[in-house]
Amino acid sequence: MRKWTILCIVLLAVSCKDVELNQYEIEPVNVNTSSAEKTQRKSDLQLISIMYSDVYGKAISQTELQRLSDAYNSFGDKQVVIDRITWGYLNDSRADLPLDSELIANPDAVIRTLYERYFSRVPGEMELWYYKDWLMENPDLGVLHLAFVLLTSEEYKYY
């Protein structure tokens, strides 16, 4: 009996021994969704209401949603209607957009801002290069046009 008691004490002692663990961590960074992970198409109402929020920085009202839904549902080629609605949003003085002066001063930052705001991801290096190159070739075009292209793109229709 005494032997068993000693054995139990030893086992308990061993089992309670602290084990030093090696923990590996990385610095916390924002992980952005890549476009490849977007597989679900936004519903018509989602697309309209999310775009409204993205442009105005506030939720769409029920009245406004109904107004836009009526137009959206009344024409078969949705891109035709989306182009018009988006153009109307972006030309509204209440639209929350970076300034063209900011784009000129720091195109990288503005392009990144628009990508993160609308696509919930950072642009790839090639995308960044292409957009900047496009802006250099079209000095008369600015934030309004970049935002229009992003908001009417295929990727924006998915989440």
Add this chain to the structure above:
Amino acid sequence: MNRREFIRKSAIGSLGIAAAPYILPSGRLFAATGARKVNHVVFCLFAGGVRNWESVQKAEGNLMPNILSGNEAISNDIAGSMSGLPSSPLSAPMQTMGTLFKEFRFSSGPTGHYNGHTTAITGQHTNTSLNLRANPEWPTIFELYRKHNSPSQAATNAWWVSHSNNLYPLLNYSSHPSYGPQYGANQIAPTQLFSGAALNALGSNYALDPDVAEELERLRHFTDAQFDVSFNEAAGLENTVEGRDQIQAFINKMVSEASSGQHNNPWSIPSGMNGDMYNMFYAEKVIEEFKPELLVVNMFGVDVAHTNFTEYCNNLRRADWAVAHLWNTIQNTPGMANDTLLIVAPEIGRNANPNTISDANGRFALDHTTNDAVSREIFCLMMGPSGVVQAGQSINQVAGESIDIVPTIADALGFLPDTNGILPGRVLQEAYV
């Protein structure tokens, strides 16, 4: 001639001989298998449920004097409740200029509006399993046209002008695996799109400088190329860039006109235009702008018969007048005049027995819920160029049914043989010269 030159000329000559049979007088390289009777078809669904008793059988008098010949007096109580209409847009009733099938049939399937529309637009019978929230199972006439017509035509050549943006836009294209949105028509519900709140949402100033538009398109093309999605995953049909430009310009014009009041009773109807008339008005605008090879437009006002028989009769007269206006517009549109087949038919009839709701004249209202024989009796009018469609012909015996309309359209546009037997109906040959 050396050997090399001989071989080259022989090859060109052989190619020419081989290709010659496929080059049409019109300059088209590839012909649809069948010859065309006309180059444009307009199909007007005189819908909402019209009973033959009140239409071609004139039980209440001739309520459709623009379509039907005859001066039968309208019942006194109904006549006293009629709203005024301008004189006919035409010099003679349409019946005298085309072929009227007086005993046409919606032969199978529930006598509901959506079933009736689906049958008329797909050429297939339906049953109670028809899903009202999904695109039809069988290809629509728009898809058949856009897939099988040769050469294939842009979506701006096919239009579906629906009276509402609820449910009926689904008839734009089917869920059939061999067809789908890439062959759909440009669906438009103009009475919703160009009125009220939606009108404001469209904005009137969507006009991009062509150079800017080209640059935006270039950037969009690049952006979309980074996000690969196949067409079938996308919702809705797509137009070409040129097609979209034309459509945007058309919408700009409509919005501008509607906003400035030009669409307030443009036909000067004394009692004002109802929804049917407005839908036909906008169908005419589409015709004038796009001169489509295929256009389907529907009406729906007669469905007021569920609660008001007298107003049902009144709306029959309005619809009749609107059809005459449509034909007049077609015949005055260069490119479509004398080259258009017009088919007019209700989608379903109405019950033989009334319900219990009476109107101010003590007339009882009519549903279309029993699938009885009377609710399957409809009519069909076919109009077309002289030398193509028989003028002044009235077919009084039972002949033709609504599944025959799609093959008749396919035959008229010359692509019926390419539909590979998918259509159960027949061509309404009786109407042709």
